[in-house]
Amino acid sequence: xxxxxxxxxxxxxxxxxxxxxxxxxxxxxxxxxxxxxxxxxxxxxxxxxxxxxxxxxxxxxxxxxxxxxxxxxxxxxxxxxxxxxxxxxxxxxxxxxxxxxxxxxxxxxxxxxxxxxxxxxxxxxxxxxxxxxxxxxxxxxxxxxxxxxxxxxxxxxxxxxxxxxxxxxxxxxxxxxxxxxxxxxxxxxxxxxxxxxxxxxxxxxxxxxxxxxxxxxxxxxxxxxxxxxxxxxxxxxxxxxxxxxxxxxxxxxxxxxxxxxxxxxxxxxxxxxxxxxxxxxxxxxxxxxxxxxxxxxxxxxxxxxxxxxxxxxxxxxxxxx
Ligand code: MN
Ligand code: MN
Numbered sequence: 605x606x607x608x609x610x611x612x613x614x615x616x617x618x619x620x621x622x623x624x625x626x627x628x629x630x631x632x633x634x635x636x637x638x639x640x641x642x643x644x645x646x647x648x649x650x651x652x653x654x655x656x657x658x659x660x661x662x663x664x665x666x667x668x669x670x671x672x673x674x675x676x677x678x679x680x681x682x683x684x685x686x687x688x689x690x691x692x693x694x695x696x697x698x699x700x701x702x703x704x705x706x707x708x709x710x711x712x713x714x715x716x717x718x719x720x721x722x723x724x725x726x727x728x729x730x731x732x733x734x735x736x737x738x739x740x741x742x743x744x745x746x747x748x749x750x751x752x753x754x755x756x757x758x759x760x761x762x763x764x765x766x767x768x769x770x771x772x773x774x775x776x777x778x779x780x781x782x783x784x785x786x787x788x789x790x791x792x793x794x795x796x797x798x799x800x801x802x803x804x805x806x807x808x809x810x811x812x813x814x815x816x817x818x819x820x821x822x823x824x825x826x827x828x829x830x831x832x833x834x835x836x837x838x839x840x841x842x843x844x845x846x847x848x849x850x851x852x853x854x855x856x857x858x859x860x861x862x863x864x865x866x867x868x869x870x871x872x873x874x875x876x877x878x879x880x881x882x883x884x885x886x887x888x889x890x891x892x893x894x895x896x897x898x899x900x901x902x903x904x905x906x907x908x909x910x911x912x913x914x915x916x917x918x919x920x921x922x923x924x925x
Contacts, residue, residue, distance in 0.1 A: 626643075661899070734841050746780065755772065
């Protein structure tokens with residue numbers, strides 16, 4: 605009896621509906637020096653411009669992620685064999701009513717991971733959280749793969765320049781991303797003005813609208829993405845609203861005619877082998893979800909991101925393979 609109460613590590617052989625719901629049933633981190641990839645929750649949606657609820661994302665994604673297993677059937681990667689992976693918990697907030705202070709708290713949390721060379725795989729939260737993550741890990745401008753229905757390079761909304769439609773504009777202004785090594789994929793949906801799209805293109809970012817993606821096919825866009833990123837340190841940001849609401853209805857700003865789940869997985873698997881420094885999956889809003897479908901999709905996207913991050917870690921640190 606004593607032993608069964610002494611461990612905070614979920615038993616991978618226990619029934620998957622049991623135990624603490626950590627991300628992918630990974631152990632809870634006890635020592636940052638002992639892990640390579642830290643999965644964290646960022647339960648914050650104070651920067652939303654539309655439907656709320658993304659603050660509930662991490663808890664529900666953790667719940668659905670207990671359905672994930674270890675070996676990727678397509679790539680045969682087992683991330684847990686390649687490196688040490690743990691759930692490092694949620695960012696702890698003290699100021700959720702203040703966007704900029706909340707962002708500072710996120711940067712502080714991710715900086716602590718970075719100091720121990722722990723690669724962050726985050727679960728949002730609204731998309732504003734990517735900016736403070738980049739502040740923590742981009743000591744020089746990084747390349748960016750951004751999959752989303754929206755370019756998120758818009759400007760102020762209701763007086764705030766840190767709303768969830770603006771993180772990549774701010775990241776560009778702050779020199780956190782290299783626009784020439786940035787690609788935004790899956791963009792769509794009518795807007796009231798073209799300002800965000802124009803900003804991305806004028807800054808030198810590659811914007812792939814969903815019609816182009818469909819016309820050229822995933823493989824062609826994958827090839828272009830790898831050519832744009834090259835060997836640079838690269839961050840992967842995945843907004844769940846890139847996926848069609850038929851597969852992922854639980855999100856704040858749904859846009860129809862999006863990616864099918866098989867296209868999203870093919871895209872992520874296609875860009876394996878790059879020099880990843882972190883990734884996130886954001887904008888799952890459980891109150892708008894149906895039967896946990898969006899959280900399951902989000903958890904599955906996180907698992908695919910985990911696989912490509914683990915490969916990057918093992919390529920950089922061959923002695924740990
Ligand atoms: Mn977004
Ligand atoms: Mn979006």
